[in-house]
Amino acid sequence: MTACRTSPLLPAATALLAASIAAPTLAYDGAYLAIEGGAWDIEDGPIPFALEPAGSDDIDDDSELEALRSAFRAWACVPGTSVRFAESEEPGVVDMGDDGVNSLFWDETGDFGLGPGTLGVTSGDAGNGVRRQADIVFNGFDSQWSTDETPSAVDVGSIAVHEIGHYIGLDHPCDKPGGQEQNCNGPDRSIMTPAWDGAIGRTPMPDDEEGVKALYPDDGSGGGCDGPFRKGEACSCDDECVEGLVCVQPPGGGRSVCGELCASDDSHCGGAFACVLGMPEGDDRAEGVCVPSAANAKPPGAVCISDGDCASGTCALLFDLARSICMEDCDDDDDCTEGRRCYDGFCLGGTSHEACPVPPGPCGCASSSSSGAFGSAVALLAAGALLARRRRG
């Protein structure tokens, strides 16, 4: 599956511009179209993306990267949708395909063969039920880009919001499935209209909003694009998370995200998370927190079933807790990584969650930010097949 947005500089697109002026109707008419199998499963957390740091050669103040972030945000802020995104701590790369990174980047050399009529292409897997991988390439070879509404340049935000529509599983609104592509510049016009008319348009339009709400309906959690945040979204303290979740810092540091509590007698955390147990007190159950984790790279202290579950390669029974744990073995606390403690030969703990400070004032709890378990979770999500690219002109 690919889809793209075409240039306003071609004669055909110029004609489309005229058509759109003649037919300014922009009401919702149910014309959105979903890509079959093109939506992500967001049950276990937000959709990952990675920005290639060089961005566009035409822009030297990194405002294009901010424009990309704003375009993701524009979709997440549509009222009534639960779609959310998480920027990876790993940088994006100039590459498309199933490489474990969902990259947004500019092709400055023409190597990706977009051609002068194509401003951007989104490529991803589809048809496997849910999407696990996607990339977006912008045409930096044939087009000049800007973020400041330079009339002769292509507006980053206007193209990004369209490509991200494909990234989350929307097709061009008036295309027929498997059939002919149409201009979509009549009453069907939306952000997902394939030919860009040159106008600045950085937010979804009514048809697009209906589309994203259909693919990712409100989950009733009360989460919003500015918080409270859902499971897997970044946070800095507990009150920033939706009710029932806490803001968890993974063992060994890394970005804090909203997660659930777990325990030695209830270690269920969901697919992309692992239950890391803390120290038991007396005969009480050991309390734990759910941290983002790839299935085959659970951190030390996480409840596991087999050696293959653990980053350390060893899943061993901790007899006192009647649970198998990814092992970091120890004789005393000094043998454990910082913040963790030695219990019966196993290092436990190291996770934390932070209460928010008493108002007034913004949430200012201590939390560090570096790559950690979250990167592994992103790699897991990205596993999947890449289908052939098809260019739209």
Ligand SMILES: [Zn+2]
């Ligand atoms: Zn498109």
